[in-house]
Structures are given as structure tokens and as C-alpha cells.
Amino acid sequence: MVSNIVILTGAGISAESGIDTFRDGGGLWEQHRVEDVATPEAFARDPDLVHRFYDMRREAIQAKLPNPAHGALARLDAVWNGRLLIVTQNVDDLHERAGARRVLHMHGEHLKAWCTACDVRSPWREPLIDRPPCPVCQSRSLRPDIVWFGEMPYRMGEIYAALREADLFVSIGTSGAVYPAAGLVRDARELGIETLELNLEPSQGSQWFHAARHGPASELVPAWVEEVLAGAGNSGP
Numbered sequence: 001m002v003s004n005i006v007i008l009t010g011a012g013i014s015a016e017s018g019i020d021t022f023r024d025g026g027g028l029w030e031q032h033r034v035e036d037v038a039t040p041e042a043f044a045r046d047p048d049l050v051h052r053f054y055d056m057r058r059e060a061i062q063a064k065l066p067n068p069a070h071g072a073l074a075r076l077d078a079v080w081n082g083r084l085l086i087v088t089q090n091v092d093d094l095h096e097r098a099g100a101r102r103v104l105h106m107h108g109e110h111l112k113a114w115c116t117a118c119d120v121r122s123p124w125r126e127p128l129i130d131r132p133p134c135p136v137c138q139s140r141s142l143r144p145d146i147v148w149f150g151e152m153p154y155r156m157g158e159i160y161a162a163l164r165e166a167d168l169f170v171s172i173g174t175s176g177a178v179y180p181a182a183g184l185v186r187d188a189r190e191l192g193i194e195t196l197e198l199n200l201e202p203s204q205g206s207q208w209f210h211a212a213r214h215g216p217a218s219e220l221v222p223a224w225v226e227e228v229l230a231g232a233g234n235s236g237p
């Protein structure tokens, strides 16, 4: 019987909201080199380029809306009496805007700025290119609160603790290309947890899942949530 669920989401869950994924055809990493915009070295070398990239992305996501997949997870979050953690690699706020509360952003958030002088993360919606002062210490040392390549994802201890309590792990809309997120399915398997993939196509780690369903998240996720809430999830994924 399913009572505790860990859900991992990736860019695929926001694709139908009009937010580019990273690795699909025409995705962000085809348009920009990771080494130019998504590493600490890039930021040290050319902070204006990095700020411009994230300023554009921060502005763009604010005009997007949650889709039925975000809505379905928010509904599950609202009514599920067991433990539930939505671990997202996404840096948009569409889970929250759909109404989900139990959300953990392991790769940071577009709508926060991190002051490297006082180490405080503040809510942020505006551009950073003009080096605005930190609202806490006034230092002009704000950077996007995004986990770059070579940096440690956030709150891994909490993620592994939730996994140890879980009996179902569901991965939604992620290519399985970036670790440690991509390794969570194998961690779950080692813990004896049932695993399910919901993705447009088989991910790189698809073979690790007990079951996989392929199609658009806006269809697969609401259908799966209905099954879980109806008790069908009790017999496995």
C-alpha cells in the first residue's frame, strides 16, 4: 500500500507551459553553451553574460502559467495524508503557483537572488545586470540562486531522508542526464521502493524503473494522480 511518495520533476513537466527544456531539440543547451552561462567559472569570467541569460529566463517564466500536470500534483499535495515530497530540478515557480506546498528546489530558484557577501537568499523578480544592492546587507554581490554545474545541489540530506521513508518514487519529465537527481531511481531501487517513470519518451535511466509510461505530462500526470487517489496506486505503479 502506498503511503509515502517522493516525486522528482524536471523540465518536461513545464514544457507544455511554454518553458524550454534543456536537452530536447532546440532546447536551452543547444542555444547556449553550459560553459558560458551555467558554471561558477563563467560567472567569474563574464558576469554580464551570465546575468543577461538569467535575467531573460527570470522575466520569461513570470509570464508562463502552470499546466494540468502541475495542477494535478498540487491536488495530490493538498489531499494526500501520507508523506509527500515534490523534489524539482526546475527553477521556475510553477509547482507553487499551481498550489503545491511540499516542494523542494534542488537546483535553486529563478525568483531568488543569493548574496555572496552575507549569504542570504532574498525573493527577487527584477534583473540583476545593473548590480542592485542586497536588500539585507546592501552589498552589490547578488547572483542568481541557481545551482551551476560543479556546485552541490541543495538539501540532498532532506531528499535522501524522504526517500528512506518512501514506498513510491515517481520521476516526471526529466532526461536522467544530470546527477545526483538522475541517480535517485537507483537509490530508490536499493531501498526496495517501487519506481515509476512518466516522461514523453524513455529517459536515459528508463531501464531502472519498475514501470514507465510515455506521453505528455499534461495527460499522464493527471491520470496517474487520479489512480493514486482512487487507490489504484496501492497495487503498485
Ligand code: OAD
Pocket: 009, 010, 011, 012, 013, 015, 016, 021, 022, 023, 024, 027, 038, 089, 090, 107, 147, 148, 149, 172, 173, 174, 175, 176, 177, 178, 198, 199, 200, 201, 202, 203, 215, 216, 217, 218
Ligand atoms: P532535460 O531537458 O534534460 O529533459 C527533459 C525531459 O522531459 C526529456 O526527457 C523530454 O523527453 C521530456 N519532456 C519534454 N516534453 C515533455 C512533456 N510535454 N511531457 C513529459 N515529458 C516531456 O531537462 P531535465 O532533465 O530537467 O540543471 O534537466 C536536468 C537539469 O539539467 C536541469 O535542472 C538543469 C539542466 O542543466 C541546472 O541548470 C543545474
